[in-house]
Amino acid sequence: xxxxxxxxxxxxCQGILFDKDGTLLDLISTWGIWAELxxxxxxxxxxxxxxxxAVPLAKVMGTKHNPDGKLISYDPSGPLAMxxxxxxxxxxxxxxxxxxxxWNEALPKVQHISREAMNELRSRRQAVPLPGLLPxxxxxxxxxxxxxxxxxxxxxTTAEHLDWMGIGSFFQTVVxxxxxxxxxxxxxxxxxxxxxxxxxxxxxxxxxxxxxxMQLGKGAGLGLSVGIxxxxxxxxxxxxxxIVSGYDQLVITC
Numbered sequence: 001x002x003x004x005x006x007x008x009x010x011x012x013c014q015g016i017l018f019d020k021d022g023t024l025l026d027l028i029s030t031w032g033i034w035a036e037l038x039x040x041x042x043x044x045x046x047x048x049x050x051x052x053x054a055v056p057l058a059k060v061m062g063t064k065h066n067p068d069g070k071l072i073s074y075d076p077s078g079p080l081a082m083x084x085x086x087x088x089x090x091x092x093x094x095x096x097x098x099x100x101x102x103w104n105e106a107l108p109k110v111q112h113i114s115r116e117a118m119n120e121l122r123s124r125r126q127a128v129p130l131p132g133l134l135p136x137x138x139x140x141x142x143x144x145x146x147x148x149x150x151x152x153x154x155x156x157t158t159a160e161h162l163d164w165m166g167i168g169s170f171f172q173t174v175v176x177x178x179x180x181x182x183x184x185x186x187x188x189x190x191x192x193x194x195x196x197x198x199x200x201x202x203x204x205x206x207x208x209x210x211x212x213x214m215q216l217g218k219g220a221g222l223g224l225s226v227g228i229x230x231x232x233x234x235x236x237x238x239x240x241x242x243i244v245s246g247y248d249q250l251v252i253t254c
Contacts, residue, residue, distance in 0.1 A: 001013070001014060001203070002014070002143040002144065002145055002252055002253065002254050003252070003253050003254075004016070004205055004224070004250065004251070004252055005250070005251040005252075005253065006224075006226060006242055006244060006249060006250050006251075007242045007243075007244070007249070008242070009224060009241065009242055011205065011223055011224045012203065012223075013145065013203055013204065013205050013223060013224070014145065014146060014199055014200070014203040014204065015145055015146035015147065015148065015194070015197050015199040015203065015204045015205070016140060016145055016146075016147055016148075016204070016205045016206070016207060017147075017148045017149070017150050017190060017193050017194075017204060017205070017206045017207070017217075017222070018147070018148070018149050018150070018171075018206075018207050018208070019149075019150060019151060019206075019207065019208035019209060019210065019213045020149055020151035020153055020158060020161065020162075021081070021151065021152075021153065021209075022076070022081060022208075022209035022210070022228075023130070023207055023208050023209045023213070023228055024129060024130065024133060024149070024161075024162075024165070024167065025127050025128060025129060025130065025161055025165060026128040026129070026130055026230075027074065027080070027081065027209075028071070028072070028073065028074065029126060029127070029128040030121065030126055030127050030128070030161065031080060032063075032071045032074070033117075033120070033121060033124070033126060034117045034118065034120075034121055035061055035063055035071055035074075035080055036070075036071045037113075037116070037117035037120055038061070038092065038113055038114060038117050039057050039060065039061075039063070039071075041113035041116065041117070042057065042060070042092055042095060042096070042110075042113065043057060045096055045101070045109055045113070046095065046096065046099050049096070049099040049100055049101060051098075051099035051100055052099075053095060053099070054094075054095055054098035054099065055095075060079075060091060060092065060095060061074075061078065061079045061080040061083075061088070061091065061092075062074055062075035062077075062078020062079050062080050062081065063075075063078075063080055073231070076209060076210060076229070076231075076233060076236045077210065077211065077236040079091055081209070081210055082152065082184070082210050082212055083152070084152050084153075084177050084183060085114075085153075085154060088114075089107060089110050089111060089114065092110040092113070092114075093106040093107045093109075093110045094106075096109060096110065118157075122160065125164045126164070127160075127161045127164035127165045128165070129165045129167065130228075130230060130246070130247065131230075131246055131247070131248075132246050132247030132248045133167070133247050134167070135247070136247040136250055136252075137167060137170045139251070139252040140170070140252055141170060142252075143252045143253075143254050144254075145252070146172055146197040146198075146199060147170050147171050147172060148171055148172060148173040148174065148175065148193040148196070148197055149162070149171050149173070149174040149175065149193075150175045150184075150189040150190055150193055150206070150213075150216065151174075151175070151176055151177070151189075152176075152177045152183055152184055152212075153176060153177065154176055154177060154178050155174075155176045155178055155179070158174060158176050159174070162174070172196075172197055173192075173193050173196040173197055175189045175190075175192045175193045175196075177189075179192065180192060184210075184212040184213065184215070184216050185211075185212040185213075185215035185216050185219065186216070186219065187216055187219035187220035187221075189216060190204075190206060190216050190217060190219075190220035190222060191220050194220070194222075201220050201221040201222050201223070202221060202222070202223045203223055204222045204223055205217075205222060205223055205224045205225075205226060206222050206224075206225050206226065207226045207228055207250075208225075208226075208227065208228065209227065209228050209229060210236070210237075211227075211236050211237055211238050211239055211240075213225070213227075214227055214237060214238070214239035214240045214241075215239050217239075218239055224241050224242070225239065225240055225241045226240065226241065226242055226243070226244065226250075227240030227242070227243040227244070228243070228244055228245070228246070228247075229243060229244075229245060230245055230246060232245055
């Protein structure tokens with residue numbers, strides 16, 4: 001059986017599950033653009049009401065900006081990193097509702113802003129793999145590991161991102177939020193992926209950038225939960241068995 005070596009751990013395994021955003025792809029390179037467009041659209045709608053934002057716009061989705069207002073980072077425990085599309089719509093629509101826009105008008109406005117932002121993303125086909133991901137996926141494939149994706153994103157967007165990065169062929173299953181009843185941190189996504197890959201949970205590893213991924217792994221009884229934090233932040237990965245800053249710290253041997 002192949003063995004994953006990471007920090008002080010050497011864990012026999014037959015498969016690995018990956019979160020997508022912030023784990024396979026660089027979140028800022030894709031969703032950072034989307035968030036900037038969303039916040040710009042929200043700001044325009046709020047200006048039409050004449051009301052000030054209920055909270056600073058940077059707090060709406062947990063984004064971080066430089067002095068010029070450019071989005072440069074995000075809170076790994078915030079909505080941009082972890083929320084589903086439906087949850088994000090609710091967060092954004094509430095900003096308009098708090099400014100006096102009726103809910104039945106606020107939600108369609110937010111959905112329109114999001115569609116326009118997604119159309120812009122699709123025109124750019126912007127999705128950048130994390131450094132070292134491709135060599136690691138090749139290691140996994142050479143060792144005969146079964147690989148899957150477990151993500152809070154939807155099926156269409158997930159398929160697009162995997163295609164844009166050119167890595168879709170590495171994964172034998174992709175479990176998106178719209179395929180399960182309960183999303184992260186509930187274990188259903190990992191349980192579904194293990195069933196479809198014919199993997200025993202104890203022989204399966206998860207890699208993710210949020211604590212919801214780590215809780216998913218623990219709840220499903222996976223053999224190891226690896227937190228990945230390229231920015232070096234570790235405080236949010238409370239339930240990780242071990243934490244790395246990049247894929248160069250992961251080695252597969254047979």
